[in-house]
Amino acid sequence: MKILGVLIAILAIITGIEGYIQMRIHNGLKAKIQADLISSQNKAISKKALDTQNYLKKIPKTEEKIITKYKTIYSKDGSCEAKLKGIQDAMDLYFANTPML
Numbered sequence: 001m002k003i004l005g006v007l008i009a010i011l012a013i014i015t016g017i018e019g020y021i022q023m024r025i026h027n028g029l030k031a032k033i034q035a036d037l038i039s040s041q042n043k044a045i046s047k048k049a050l051d052t053q054n055y056l057k058k059i060p061k062t063e064e065k066i067i068t069k070y071k072t073i074y075s076k077d078g079s080c081e082a083k084l085k086g087i088q089d090a091m092d093l094y095f096a097n098t099p100m101l
Contacts, residue, residue, distance in 0.1 A: 069094060 071093070
């Protein structure tokens with residue numbers, strides 16, 4: 001009878017230890033998955049930050065292109081030939097800065 005009680009106690013201790021180990025493994029895997037997710041989110045955020053910096057660097061060039069593209073060309077001479085030349089210059093300026101599709 002005493003042996004049976006001791007065996008049951010040992011079995012209960014072994015089962016408790018096994019449950020504890022399984023719980024620790026489960027918690028460790030959960031922590032690893034969370035760490036991987038945080039790492040991937042941090043990489044995505046840093047990539048977006050770099051894209052923003054590149055965009056901010058390109059703004060002055062883009063503004064310059066827009067100003068040059070739509071700059072009004074005033075003709076000093078009011079004759080038809082001067083007006084035609086002004087229109088041709090404006091079209092040349094427009095098409096020179098327009099990317100070909």
